[in-house]
Amino acid sequence: xxxxxxxxxxxxxxxxxxxxxxxxxxxxxxxxxxxxxxxxxxxxxxxxxxxxxxxxxxxxxxxxxxxxxxxxxxxxxxxxxxxxxxxxxxxxxxxxxxxxxxxxxxxxxxxxxxxxxxxxxxxxxxxxxxxxxxxxxxxxxxxxxxxxxxxxxxxxxxxxxxxxxxxxxxxxx
Numbered sequence: 001x002x003x004x005x006x007x008x009x010x011x012x013x014x015x016x017x018x019x020x021x022x023x024x025x026x027x028x029x030x031x032x033x034x035x036x037x038x039x040x041x042x043x044x045x046x047x048x049x050x051x052x053x054x055x056x057x058x059x060x061x062x063x064x065x066x067x068x069x070x071x072x073x074x075x076x077x078x079x080x081x082x083x084x085x086x087x088x089x090x091x092x093x094x095x096x097x098x099x100x101x102x103x104x105x106x107x108x109x110x111x112x113x114x115x116x117x118x119x120x121x122x123x124x125x126x127x128x129x130x131x132x133x134x135x136x137x138x139x140x141x142x143x144x145x146x147x148x149x150x151x152x153x154x155x156x157x158x159x160x161x162x163x164x165x166x167x168x169x170x171x172x173x
Contacts, residue, residue: 001166004103005153007115009090011136012098015148016086017079018133023143034074038067104149106166113147122147124170137163 020026041063049056090098097117105112110123128140139147154160 001106001162002103003106003149003153003163004101005150007099007102007148007150009087009099011148011150012090013083013086014136015138015146017083018131018136018138019144019146020079020082022131030075030078033078034071037070037074041067041070104147106163108166108170111147127170130167132164137167139167 042060045056045059045063048059097115100116103114105114108124110121110126113120113122122141126141128142131138131140135151137149137151139149141147149163151160154163
């Protein structure tokens, strides 16, 4: 099977967000940051009430509402922050071999990726895992690196199923 497609900055950003959302380390960081905000808000209200020696119910209500909003909205901010930083890093250098025209030629032994930088051969045994979301297949070769295959490259559903069958036949997905 051979796939030829244009890999864009948006594709790479989608991969980085997918990898972050799957990472146990990132999930733990999100939980900690999501919980620390409300704890700090409410502790602040408690300390102010203690210092003033007066129960400030308005302050507690304000910080309780802020805490609820923080818990609800923080993940969007968190992943948006990752996306902005990765985007800035990508703008720092040329990245000629990451973006542009890519060709994957696959068989039962592995595949060859061709791009402006040249060719890279990978055996299926070099693939750690394969993940799929609504728009992509990611063939991971490490925790932070994967071959990105946008689903838009498949002419039809049959071609996409052919790809999945090939990958499944080598014990992935």
